[in-house]
Amino acid sequence: GHIPKDFFESQISWQIDKSLKLDYFGRINISYALLDQPISNPPDSETLRNFESIDFNIYIRPRSLYLNFLPDLYREVDFIGRLLNIFEQTFEPSVQTLDVIHDYLDPRTAPETLLPFLAYWVGWQMIPNIESDRQRQLIHRAIEIYRWRGTKRGLQFYLHLYTDLPLDEEHIFIQDVFERGFVTGETRLGQDSIVGGGKPYHFIVRLRHKPYHQINEQLIRQIIEQEKPAFCTYELYMILDNSNDNTPSLPESSNT
Structure with a gap:
């Protein structure tokens, strides 16, 4: 027989003059054959004789885990299975979520x-x-x-995670130009300073990437501004790596 999709939601089964069980029958036929008679394939009615037929009812109910916690006597009561299924459908999604809460x-x-x-x-x-x-x-x-925020290592690591470039100086290179710059009375010419050029607390960032590896320069600058100390200045060079094309690598952009 055909079982409606809304069988368990329909109110028809709850009417007083109808049973809660589904009127769906099955039948088992028990047959036998004599040993001294050959059985054809498939067996015919002459060699295969009917011994008994047993009819039985099939009870259809939603699969319920909560029935496993009840004694066998109550598992056979269709109403209890339906009632427990209401609570199971309400709470089981939360229980399943708790089982994998770490994910x-x-x-x-x-x-x-x-x-x-x-x-x-x-x-x-x-x-x-x-x-x-x-x-x-x-x-x-x-x-x-x-x-590692505010350090060379931290900025290099952040750029590695964002750009997916290898974490090495060939692809992500950060160079400190001067730590303090020119300070009157403390600077030793030729040792920690030179005449002309240079900025105090200045660094250079060079990103080398393949042409097919697109990088958003605006977001790179946003990351550098966020990670660097507020008093530092920087230059950014995004360099295209055309080594496979036998063409020289030229800066894509450079700004101070």
């Missing part, structure tokens, strides 16, 4: 809609218009970025 609290596996909440937990300001996987890694490593 919801990890930015690398959490649902994307939960990322702003996880970023707020660690005080991280999400960067707009970047890939979801890169956003997840930045949130996951936020505490490590905070630990």
Whole structure:
């Protein structure tokens, strides 16, 4: 027989003059054959004789985990199964969430809609218009970025996470020009200063990348401004690496 999709939601089964069980029958036929007679394939009615037929009812109910906690006597009561299923459908999604709560609290596996909440937990300001996987890694490593904020190592690590460039000086190079600059009465010419040029607390950032590796310069500057000490100045050079094309590498942009 055909079972309606809304059988368990329909109110028809709850009418007083009808049973809660589904009127769906099954039948088992028990047959036998004599040993001294060959059985054809398939067996025919002459060699295979009917011994008994047994009819039975099939009870259809939603799969319920809560029935496993009841004695066998109550598991056979259809009404109890339906009643428990109401509570199970209400609470089981929360129970399943608690079973994998560690995945919801990890930015690398959490649902994307939960990322702003996880970023707020660690005080991280999400960067707009970047890939979801890169956003997840930045949130996951936020505490490590905070630990080295204001240092050369921290800026290099942050740029590595954002740009996905290798964490080496060939691709991400940060050069300190002067630590203090020219200070009257303390400067030794030729040792810690030169005549002309140079800025105190100035550094240079060079990013070398392939032409197909697109990098948003505006976001790079935003990262540098956020990570550097407020009194420092910097220059940014984004260099295209055309080594495979046998063409010289030229600065893509450079600004002070």
